[in-house]
Amino acid sequence: MKKIGVLTSGGDAPGMNPAVRAVVKKAIYEGLEVYGIYRGYEGLMEGAVKKLELKDVGDIIHRGGTILQSARSDKFKTEEGQLQGIDVLIQHGIEGVVVIGGDGSYRGAQKLHQKGIATIGLPGTIDNDINGTDYTIGFSTAVNTVTEAVDRIRDTATSHEYTFVIEVMGRDAGDIAAWAGLATGAESIFIPERGSSKEEMLERLTKGFQRGKKHSIVIVAEGVGTGNEFADYIRENSHYQPRVTVLGYVQRGGTPVPFDRILGTRLGTHAVELLMKGESGKALGMQKNEISVHDFDYVFSDDSKDSNIVTKLADISTELSL
Ligand code: ATP
DSSP states (O other), X not given: OOEEEEEEOSXXXXXXXXXXXXHHHHHHHTTOEEEEEOSHHHHHHHXXXXXXXXXXXXXXXXXXXXXXXXOOOSGGGSXXXXXHHHHHHHHHTXXXXXXXXXXXXXXXXXXXXXXXXXXXXXXXXTTOOOTXXXXXBTHHHHHHHHHHHHHHHHHHHHHHTOEEEEEEOOTTOOHHHHHHHHHTTOSEEEXXXXXXXXXXXXXXXXXXXXXXXXXXXXXXXXXXOOHXXXXXXXXXXXXOOOXXXXXXXXXXXXXXXXXXXXXXXXXXXXXXXXXXXXXXXXXXXXXXXXXXXXXXXXXXXXXXXXXXXXXXXXXXXXXXXX
């Protein structure tokens, strides 16, 4: 293999840049040519491909987002779109591609793999919702961002004796809510993986205020509903007047924390090694501090679903919300 490509796809995540940087530097170190494919599969089909040099990845290790930009493309889900993308790769002589993105991006990479282009996937999403890895690139930064935001909100909650309902991202996964909820000492955490009762939330709020607590924080993962729905429930069933904050896109951006930089760097270099060995159709991750390598099919299957740590974290939070 002499020429490889790298693209970022789906939602951007902090740590994608360190991963791109690692792929580029490792490829050049190994004597390969490396091409940046801009705007994910959309850019691939349009031929937005550029040879990258060391200078192109200078000064990006600490930057959020992705210098390669990202996109979602319905056309690439079709056979026609995939063949168009493969034509572009063949024109440039690119034999292998590192795809950094979420589950959907892996499905696109699987299609390329099945059609003869070597692909390796790196888990790039803040949601931590990819099977076969304990952590995705961007998740730790998002937890950090949410924790900082909730700490600030807590100052106001304490000063005014407010109850705050804070809605966080994560799509169908409760990881950001569970981790940040535990880190901020939230009274209640609502995640899709675990049924929690709104009545119990109210009981905990009441008990807390009765023993002199000056504030309450409820964290709601977007996968269970909106912050406003939960606030409405509290308003309708108690005398509390909760405030709602929807953290939104602030959770996606920002300087990647060291963990995400290191994860992206380790997985990026390993992806190049695997392509050089002729591997393809593999999703990389980190399990028990070791790099994990799984077939895409395994990652898509139910067999790879981990016994979820997030429910444990939410359980601990409930126990401690005395
Ligand atoms: P995030 O977790 O941030 O949403 P994602 O990678 O899951 O990231 P998607 O929008 O689901 O985001 O997928 C990214 C892109 O991957 C899609 O826009 C599409 O181009 C491609 N893709 C998704 N599913 C398929 C599929 N079944 N076949 C081919 N390509 C696909």
